[in-house]
Amino acid sequence: MPPIERVYICGLGAIGAIYAARLGETQGIEVRVVADPARIARYRRDGVSVNGRPLTVGYLRPDDAAPPADLILVAVKRHQLEAAVAAIHRFIGPGTIILSLLNGIDSEAVIADSLGLPPLPLAMVVAIDAVREGGAVRYSQPGVLVFGEPVATETPSPRIAALAALFERAGMPTRVPADMRRELWWKFMLNVGVNQLSAVLRAPYGTFQSVAEARDLVRLACREVVAVAAAEGIGLGENDIDSFFPVIDRLDPQMKTSMLQDVEAGRKTEVEMLGGTVVALGRRHGIPTPVNQTLFDLIRVIEQG
Template identity: 45%
Template sequence: MTTIRTAALIGLGAIGAAYAERLQKHLKHDFFILADEGRITRYKELGIRVNGRDSRFRYKPLTSPAESAGLIVFGVKNDQLDEAIDCVRPFVGPETILLPLLNGISSEEELKAAFPDNPVLYAMCVGIDAQRDGRDIRYSKLGQITFGTRAGEYPEAEAAVEQLFRDADVPYDIPDDIWREMWWKFMINVGVNQTSSVLRAPYGIFQTIHSARSWMEEVMNEVVQVSRPAGVGLNDRDIARFRPVLDSLSPEGKTSMLQDIEHGRKTEVEYLAGKMVELGGKYGVPVPENEQLLKVIRILEKM
């Protein structure tokens, strides 16, 4: 079995940093953060703390001599993926495994197109409530990384990542049908991320106010309806499966899209509601909630 001896992360956001701390503790000098020189200077000057612990990450500038990594984890946003792909090329060797943790259902295909000879695993984060405020990253639940392959494409790569996560104490799950799980997570993001950004609501609002949760689930149901002609076949039980996950999160926790709105950053609405409008048109399924969310969140981005 292939053993991952070196790993890198590009995209040191809240979620990326939370998992990076575990990987660095295990791999030590053989784990590094890929970033441009300007970001590295800011990271070093600011210092990154995870749950109050100073995390002295090893940084590698994109202009440094190439050193291929056994695993590269993508923690960037969707609109940063093209740039990230160009940045990591010198660090991708013939056996480098690529693991994207992006929201949505398209990043894996983009990576496959960019690196057709490398194993690309389908992956997502579930149940993590990490938030970033300046240098401080905090979470009450680390959640887990759910990953796998479609049609058993890369069994050795899957086994290698599983062994690394087990050794590094990174919570993980390998489902029987990773594509269906990706759509389930897409349903979650479409529902809670978008409604939370419009309501400016932390998780506690959806835990305690029935009408907020009901609206979130109406938005999720549009994903269920679209998933059927798409051949995925989500159902009402998939919506119900998210309820205990939501209730386990910190009431003060916030979705990444709400954090983006609060900090004046561009959101991922084009990859959520935008994708839903595209799929609704393709399959002839009405998605009125997502059509409205797309309009409203685009306005919020400009305010």
């Protein structure tokens, strides 16, 4: 597989801007952000910055004529995914790799199904504390991009090797686990616990680092993920809950989850893809999920308040 040189990004938010900045500074990589004219006008007028440095990047409108990308990074919120897929479809060629940086367990399948493509690689960004206010993005921990094929394998496929080579050139930390599907579920469990509780408690990471009761509440929500995951053939356990607290403990105590940022900015949250998914899977498998039902209802009330 040829090296990745042309990267298009859809979603210039907390995550997308960090990837645009890092890849855009890498010799030999062309980065362009795909967005509708209204968003492009806003980015040009108000500016986008990452840790105080203005971002200079080229833009592409969904109906522009441009060569297919080698790689498309999708970094929108879950409820924005369908529109993002429509925006990128013109830039997909036979060799284009699409990598979804969204949280949750279904975005890759949604993208592939909508576009009639074979299964995409699975991906997630972990241990990052990105915060966005308007177009100003800040982070203290850059995190790790974790990706792999959807079917467990010890040997990286050509597209996974090409992705690893790209991010190594850009000096961005990556990890390629053998069983990426299980990793995605592990991160999903973390987000179900920490993101939802942070939104209800209006709590930054510091609360989950120092308040025992907050950690206990996270555990209660995550145990329901362990139960539905088992019914879906994914083996997670209490030790997997234990293993994410050290990740949260290393984040800036004053920074906030993406869901708390949405609540504070009055935006729609990703609650359907977190608690909503747990509740739906619980119903399908006859597993009670009262904690996630409660969190779901609370966050829906907050969204409408």
